[in-house]
Amino acid sequence: MRLRRDPRTERAAHRIDGTARPRFDLAAAAETTGGRLRRNPRAEVERMLVAGTSRRRLDRSQRSVSTPLHIAAPAETAAAPRLIVIEEPAFLVAVVPDAPGGRLTPHDRQMIGAARLLAEKGGAVLALLAEPCEEIGPAGADRVLLVEASTGYDPEGRSASIAMAVDGLGVRHALFPESVDGGDIARRVAADLGEALFAGAESIAANAVTRASRGRRVEQRRAPPRLISLAADAALPYAGAPREARALQDDPMPTVPTRRAILAAEIIPADPARVPLGEAGFVVSAGNGVTDFDGFRAVAAALGATPGASRVVCDAGLMPRAAQVGASGTVLEATCYFALGIAGAPQHLQGIARCEHVVAVNTDLHAAMIERAGLAIVADAQKVMPALLAALECETETTA
Template sequence: MIRRVDPRRPALITPQGLRRIVLGGTEGERGLRLAAVSHAAAKRPRLATPSERAAGCLLVLVHPDSGSLDEHAREAIAAAALLARPDEAVIALMPWPQAPDDPEVQASALDAAALGIDRLELLPVNAATSPEALAEAVAARWQALAPRLTLAPDRGDDGELGRRLAVRQPLACAAGVVEIADGRVRVRDLGGVRRAAADATAALDGLDLLLLARQVARTELPFTGLGECQVLPAPAPRALPGLVDLGVIAGQAQQVALEEADFILAAGNGVTDVPLFLALAEALGAAVGASRVAVDDGRFARSQQIGATGRTVQARGYLAMGISGAVQHLQGIRECRHVLAVNTDVSAPMVQRAELTVVEDVQALMRELLALLQAEQAAAPAASSTPIPSLKAA
């Protein structure tokens, strides 16, 4: 009888993340740690010196999304880390709602080192900070850092801030960059009335600012950043003559395009009470989506269909009600950050995709959830100016 070697015998994990078996030893950890050992532990920082002593830097402008960074921002940071020279630091300048109590804890929460950030600079802002004041503070920081190259995602607040910076300095800017390779950048030209759509290229050395489209760089890096963090002084208030800030008015979620929605409530074949579903969506402030089966049945409009044959969404929260999860539907929600599911079939593909699943009848759960929302609003009527619809009204 040949004795088998125990693959789970005690072993030691080296600083490089390798599993080393000591023959005859009894100390160490048992189990196959190959899947559990993170490859990030074996990665080394790209920059060997502190960021303050770096020979130069690349600057990335990103806005947080509810306290974290979305995939587009992570791709811009990864692109900067890949373009940086060995002696250049990658600095991420991020407007932050308020100054954190512990900057190092905040940098760790954002996974700054794993993203390739050598120094994270937080710029405290609030609702009263005007875009002009923010642009002025960013321009002052840009002049102090003198980065070789500045990058930002070409969308929303990041794209606007980058364009304001380009006008102030001024900077040679390339917007809508879809590829960076061989010292050149490729920009998608959508064309115009008298010309067809085509791509244009430009030399990277002649540019100061890159506004990146999606999927320009992969976020999996072979190295890490230093993960340092610094809190900058808040921008000075700047009054604009002739303008009065009346604050922000929340819009109706149902009027927002599904591609831009932050929270989506989606219905599948398991939703039979459509008025109840719509009342819940309005109470939650969620955009309404649907599966192809629900749309084909005539319960929802074709513009509300989510999937490969409908709309591709990237919401921060996606609540699937009674959706089994066909392949084409899962393709449409692959970029959603948090997916929740309500279903009675625990073997449904949507249950496997969801981070949290509630095994319950959809109609019963919607009634209870709507009742809780109505009770919460009744207890604090001053907290909300929009009444939550009742079942009768729905």
Template sequence: MSARPRRDPHAERARATRVGPAGRARRILGDVAPAAPVRPRRDPHALRTAAVPGPAGRMRLDPHGGELLAHMPSLAAPGAEQPIVVERPACLILAVLDLPGGRLEGSDLGLLAAARDLADRLEGAVLALTLHGRPDLGRLGVDRHIALDLPDRWDPAAALSVLGTVLADHAPAHILFAETPLLGADVARRLAAATGLPAAFAVHRLEPDEIRARGAGLDLVGPPPPIMTLHEVLLADRPEPVLREARPVAVAVRPDAGLIEDLGEVPVDLTGAPLAEADLIVSAGDGVTDWPAFHALAARLNATVGGSRQVCDRGLLPRDRQVGASGTLVAPRAYLAFGISGAPQHLQGIERCQRVVAVNTDLHAKMIERADLAIVADAQAVMPALQTLLEQRRHG
């Protein structure tokens, strides 16, 4: 029998040792196999060069090694977003914006959202008409835009003259207005009377083949007519911020001189105006104890007075001043809440307010959470301070 060869541990250790990626010596257990190729280390700097902007503008790493850049070139080059173009629409939906004071209001945005939805269902395009203003409507669902620079005053004859030209040149399938007094609602009714076209007012449900409109306490159901005004229920939506062409369209118009002369606004005390029609509301809750200061501030701002249910239950304000689900649903441009904690019914009543300013001593009050601007302080100290500030600005 031959002698068993003696093992050499030093030679075995040398054969079983490999150098890892970090430069450290590693032992390979079991049978010694040929050294596998070392996996290259990922370079984070190279990965960042392949980052692409996400929907929110943040940079995102491409997990596919650059394939995403090849398939989505619009994301690879910031600023190269291409607008949606509707070249041959089946029809045109004309949206006549109010633009009071040259500003886009919530009713205008809701009107564009409804027009966009109707145009998509009919495979059409949205044609927006602004009589006195040139806002950027590219991300508001507009495919074509007629922008005029008429004087910003109440002139229904001039509006009808422009609309007659637009209808003759473009023949829109439907003309949409917002149901707003002295603005869209007034012009829509004048247009229907002047042209004899069928019309429906205060439409609260709009489908391509059926509408529901409110009139004389009844719901009127039928096919969508050429002229429609939209109820505030439909004006609550907002258009998706997708870039569209908003192609400028020129219209040669010579507005007729009307028989009505606009003498401007007449000063009116709005403190007792209906809450549903108010643009600025100053509202009080249980946190208000200095009622003379509250009413003085409302008069100084010429704001409509409102209040919470608790205040009206105690007789501190009339019942018609109650804001909330069990009172009046309001939609002003600005809502100033003094000492209101924010009960669920009250918050439901101010859902459609554009801006909410809350004054409360409780940092964790629901009204503070809802507010666009919050002042954590006693209402009794803030109200006279606001009056002082207003007087200082009034006198320069």
């Protein structure tokens, strides 16, 4: 490795002092006193070579540019992000996320991002939750209040408790996701408070909210009211430093006793094998690297996932056309996508762009699907499937 030439330093070394006009002695030898290290591409390629393969392959994650000797190397561990604390907020903006299983959905995160826009001038975001959620602080909430959930399906009791919290705390704005459960709770709270709900807002700012009306021929616009339900993709998630998420009180807020119109209700889970791909939350797909489709279906059944496939598999008739994932098949919005033996064509990657988590199994370290995945296993899918089935059976026997 050698230093790159520094023309300014060489020019200063040739200059003759004591003259009005800049003059230079071109016969003098230039002494290079500065410069930066020149990259050595050959050394970088040697460092990226994957050993033990007959074909020349490079692991580009090992690529690094050498640090010049005169520049201090950055610290290995980055400083922890600063925690934002609001001691005495001027007002509160409440959010009521769905948070199934104590986990925020992308729609919930967008709603909290919208609440941060409304709380810009001295306000704080209050999350009204049915159960604790560890993600709520990084998602942008300053305060947390647990609303005790009654046993069974009781939207009337939950909405009454939320309405009491919104009214009792003097909340300036309350946001709900325009989802199946969130939209139902929003309308019940509006009825309990006797206030109008601005439903299905498609854009939101500190001074205005808008939504489409009359078959999307008219745009309704007004100042943000107290109760708003937000459509999906109407706002960006919060991307700032984590917030404090301080508990507003130690004990959960008790459920308001109500006369229940719904005497009994039970949520019956759907058969994953019959759920349409566009509505599935967990999808396992087979690609060209899968040959044992009986084993693949057994893996999908053991995981409780909906089976899918790449276009190559569907074209070969090994899986039905309705199972095709991709731009020319079904575009997924699943929480988790598990790809077995799929390289990742551009059309297939378009079909999983909205999936929150992607797990991939492929023998090619540099496959596009491996790069897209949050968790990747570089192995043969035919060997991974029986090992996964054995692990699931062992876990079932342990818990039984």
